[in-house]
Amino acid sequence: MNNNDVFKKLRVALQLRDDQIVEILELVDFRISKAELGAFFRNADHPGFMECGDQVLRNFLNALIIHLRGTKEEPKNPQDVINQNKAAVAATKAERPADAALFEKPKKPAAKKPPMKGPPQRPKKPAPVVEKVKFNNGKQKKK
Numbered sequence: 001m002n003n004n005d006v007f008k009k010l011r012v013a014l015q016l017r018d019d020q021i022v023e024i025l026e027l028v029d030f031r032i033s034k035a036e037l038g039a040f041f042r043n044a045d046h047p048g049f050m051e052c053g054d055q056v057l058r059n060f061l062n063a064l065i066i067h068l069r070g071t072k073e074e075p076k077n078p079q080d081v082i083n084q085n086k087a088a089v090a091a092t093k094a095e096r097p098a099d100a101a102l103f104e105k106p107k108k109p110a111a112k113k114p115p116m117k118g119p120p121q122r123p124k125k126p127a128p129v130v131e132k133v134k135f136n137n138g139k140q141k142k143k
Contacts, residue, residue: 002051002052003051003052003053003054003056004040004041004044004051004052006057007040007041007052007056007057007060008040008041010060010064011041014064014082014085015082015085015086015089016085017088017089017092018034018037018038019034020085020088021037021060022034022037024060024063024064024067025059025060025063026063027063027066027067028059028062028063028066030056030059030060030063032056036050040052040056067081068081068082
């Protein structure tokens with residue numbers, strides 16, 4: 001099991017989205033883009049796959065501790081944070097079908113095609129632009 005697998009399993013177990021992971025990593029002043037995160041979560045045989053280094057995973061785990069437990073000055077209950085993440089995921093899932101309906105193309109009735117008569121016709125080749133010219137390459141014609 002490599003760092004990418006650990007990262008993927010934590011993401012699924014805690015139901016974190018990419019933007020949430022970026023925010024969590026900023027808690028320890030580690031900046032990473034969503035595109036780089038997407039490269040970590042791809043399959044190993046994908047051309048855009050990137051291996052997750054030890055530093056990235058270490059910073060994510062340290063930031064995750066701060067995210068779940070809070071700081072000494074402002075402690076948090078980890079279960080409350082996890083429940084908030086679940087509620088956020090459920091809210092986005094509930095919104096998707098309504099948004100998807102907005103972007104769907106209206107369905108047109110299928111146009112009726114006339115039945116085919118005989119074998120299919122091939123399109124005719126266009127007439128050549130240049131006429132065929134016979135060259136004699138400097139040879140004399142026999143009389």
